[in-house]
Amino acid sequence: MNKIRVGITGYGNLGKGVEYALVNADDMELMGIFSRRSPEQIKPRTNVPVYSMEQAAEMADKIDVMIICGGSANDLPVQTVELAKHFNLVDSFDTHAKIPEHFDAVDKASRESGKIGIISAGWDPGMFSLNRLYSQAILPNGSDYTFWGKGVSQGHSDAIRRIDGVLDAKQYTIPVDAALNSVRSGEQPKLSTREKHTRECFVVAAEGADLDYIENQIKTMPNYFADYDTTVHFINMDEFKANHCGIPHGGVVFRTGTTGENQKHKHIIEYKLTLDSNPEFTAGVLVACARAAYRLNKEGMCGCKTLFDIPPSYLHQLSAEELRKNLL
């Protein structure tokens, strides 16, 4: 069997996650890592060549699918659109409000090149979105709920680190048990922002820093913390490094709805993720989508796609016949 030849663009946490995920994918082969940094600065975990971004286009005939592991704010709107001129590709673009705009730009480039570009693959957007779609289709008369955590929010952690006197910080988003239980009961509660999640912060302060000032700056920060019940713990650097270096995350998507005579029957659909490593799980979704991108393009399709457009069997290594026999 010819293996699907994959490239990775960008070598941060997500790129490393994809590199590890490819080790578990028998039908794929990592051909190279592409970086904006100079190649000798990159030390891959596996035995794979490193190239500069400028070399990518000239390797178009050696790579079946490119997995783009840049950030959504600045990298992907440029990189995905540029690379779509040469490659089938997958990205994890996660700025929800800008997805339609990103879709249109990638769709145009991919149609011109005759390639497939799958965007917004991951878990939210991604698997959480898929569950919202399936559950709404099955239970049209109902309510959706999404809870995130317990997990690290990089954006909130960064916001704390920008406060004067903070050396390092990690913020955990935590769903409120009472809210989860209320949703699980099927009673379709209306929940405010504050009722759904709390925020817990672990902060390493510089020696002599004003802790009251830092705590107040965090708790009153608009958009990030002001609408939440927030707890701040000051800890030393040793404790921080020992207990807060992971990137766990997860969450739950619910749909609760009713059916039947006078809508008397309640139903609860719950999809829950508990992830030790947010980027490595996201990488798993990207790799499955890379397989689908390759197969869709082999069948002559092109343009931008999301998980909403992909027949599920295209993501799995087994044939449609084996899947029916073993998993249906």
Next chain:
Amino acid sequence: MNKIRVGITGYGNLGKGVEYALVNADDMELMGIFSRRSPEQIKPRTNVPVYSMEQAAEMADKIDVMIICGGSANDLPVQTVELAKHFNLVDSFDTHAKIPEHFDAVDKASRESGKIGIISAGWDPGMFSLNRLYSQAILPNGSDYTFWGKGVSQGHSDAIRRIDGVLDAKQYTIPVDAALNSVRSGEQPKLSTREKHTRECFVVAAEGADLDYIENQIKTMPNYFADYDTTVHFINMDEFKANHCGIPHGGVVFRTGTTGENQKHKHIIEYKLTLDSNPEFTAGVLVACARAAYRLNKEGMCGCKTLFDIPPSYLHQLSAEELRKNLL
């Protein structure tokens, strides 16, 4: 907008569930119920005509999709294949071992008629199968677990009712908490049949019946009960009618797997259904699949499909563009 014109074949619990589900589907219209019983014996919940099965074929141009609500043991292997000669259709064929055979028969008939036949739609097979597929594709290095319940098993209830001296009975399948907790911890336990589920039976015995005999017959019944820890409660008919007339069900599909350096990170994917009415939830899946069958056929496709083959967006009433904007 032209509504999708739907027919229902078979008017048991599932057929009634589909009838109610169509009330919640703005884009669909119920054209008629088809039954093997004589039409005047059928009293629909809504204002819809009833026809005999023999009239179905001549109404082929008035119905866009037929939803077939017969039983898997005897009805569907005949009805689905026969109706596939005239209609796009959906069934909930659930004899797992015979799915490949049913698929091939429906595929042949549907290709000849140029129609779409979606089989094995429901929650298991159906949504549980889909979750097994997606989760394996994302976490190839891991283990699958399926738990059923708490819910009514019709097959086990029927088996009890066949014992001498039993007037009525209901059997609940219940997942064992210790097994659920062990799977949720990510430790990938090996679980025996007895460790995963218990069986609880509520039995109404005839006056003067030998209760010890009945209880022993149940607990030692091969395949159905002998491999499980089973509890038997004898209750009177009033209590039975008051508390055991519903058809709740549900369950959980897990995949737990590992990623990263030395597979050191654990991930848990959990998909859980809690359903007041098993047939009404199944009906929701059938109706969403009917929408997909209509759309796939409109695009010129034919043959047999399962949820594994259907792009998720085809199941939802909204357009692909609206779905990306609102749900991704």
